[in-house]
Amino acid sequence: MLKPYASQPFETRGRLFPEKLSTFRSPFQRDRDRIIHSSAFRRLKHKTQVFVEHEGDYYRTRLTHSIEVAQVARTLAGALGLNEGLAEAVALAHDLGHSPFGHTGEDALELLMAPYGGFDHNAQALRIVTKLEKHYADFDGLNLTWESLEGLAKHNGPVMGPHADPKKHPADAPLPYALKEVNDQFDLELYTFASAEAQVAAIADDVAYNHHDLHDGLRAGLFTAADLMELPLTGPAYAEVDRDYPDLDPHRRDHEALRRIFGYMVEDVITIATNRLESAKPETAQDIREMDRTIIRFSKPFFQNLKAIKSFLFKRMYRAPTVIKERERVTHMVNTLFPLFMKQPELLPEEWRHEVELAQSDTELARIVLDYVAGMTDRFAIQEFERLCT
Structure with missing residues (x-):
């Protein structure tokens, strides 16, 4: 039973190639289903979330992250009367374009591609x-709706306007x-916001990474539970666990506290989004797109608390000395491989x-x-660097 402002399957604007x-x-x-069965989705198994993929079996990769985002998106969409299939599709595909080595690889490619249209x-x-993706008989790509x-294109907001x-x-x-x-x-109306389902996928991304980066940082020893007890949200969560389960072993204590933080985030989004939707009274999916702000959001107080956690993670995890050292190593790999293939595309x-034979300019070759x-x-990427550059 979808709400009137949900994306209705029978009202889809269709595909580039009719089916x-x-x-x-x-x-x-x-x-x-096409996203799940794509080659790009499978490759996410060996792409970095924060830690380089080979550093440990327990850390999140882009694949496990995407699965967690999809789970949150389904929960949110179901609670809000939105289309779970669309929310899940956007959630599963949102990181398909990530390069190796996470944001470090992206930063390197962005600089390398600056003369050729960026990345x-x-x-x-x-x-x-x-x-x-070149698997289907009738078209390139997945021919998504x-x-x-x-x-x-727009799960993080309008791109223009x-x-x-x-x-x-x-x-x-x-x-x-x-x-x-x-x-x-296929005009994507880049001046407007995305559907409520895409907004759900975007905030599910925030929920998932704020939760699992705390978990992975603890496992990596970059900070301790005592550090988290000094922060908003995480401190009260640990206090609740200590009250309900005195003398719980540290591993279970961490898991239980982070599980509660996960729940706090989901509940805040559902409560605030429900209130905003009831107040705005959108009648169609297009009404959501044409609003002047996103409607699927955290409450302001909750968002401020999340900012404190993000600031903590930035200092203690994303810019930790061991992570910085690895960032420098993999940046060198990308900065070596890209120019090598530009100079010797026969490799x-x-x-x-x-495709190379059809390229008529350096820009086309670079792309x-x-x-x-x-x-x-x-x-x-590590194997190719070792094979070609060492």
Whole structure:
């Protein structure tokens, strides 16, 4: 029973290449399934979340992160009367465009690609699902619905216009070329917000990484439970656990406290989103898009508490000396591999050489090299560096 402002499967704006409807699955459920079965999704198993993939079996990868985001998105969408299939599809696909070595690899590729149109992982995800996946007989990509493509492009907000974040999308900056290519074919209404389902996927991302980065940081020994007891949200959660389970062993104590923080985040989103939706009274999915702000958000007090946790994680985890040292090592790998393939494109695998032969400029070649390097897993990038550069 979907709310009127949910994305209705029978109202989908369709696909770039028309297809017959499935007997058993909605268009958004088919999108979800195609994403799960894609090569790019499988490769997320060996791509960094924070720690490089080989550093430990217990740390999150992009794949486990995406699965956790999808689980949160389903919960939120179900509680709010939204389309779970669409929320799940956007959640599962939101990190498909990430390069090896997480944000470190992305930062390196962004600088390397500056002369050739730049690099943006959200735009690269669109390129993957519309072009780079080449398995179907009738089309390149996954031929996802307009709503799923829109969600990938705008789950973090409008990309253009008065409501776009000027820090992420300066008014005078050109669109990332990978986004422009898709938008020229299938107008994604980049001036508006995304559907409520895509907004759910975006905030589910926040819920998942705030939870699991605390968990992974504890496991890595970058901080302790005593440190977390000094923070908002985490401190009260530990206090509750100590009250309810005195003398609980440390491992179970950490898990129980972080599980409660996870619940706090989900409950806050559901409560605030329900209140905002009842107040705004949107009648259609398009009403959500045309609002002047996102409607799926944390409460202001809760968001301020999360900012304190994010600041803590930035200092103690993302900029920890051991993490910085590894960032420097893998940045060197990316900065070596990319120019090498630019100078010697014959080193690319045979299936990529036809694309190289068609390239008519350095920019076209750079975009081919980018597609190859950005698609690498951490493991494969390290292997290629050792094979070609040592």
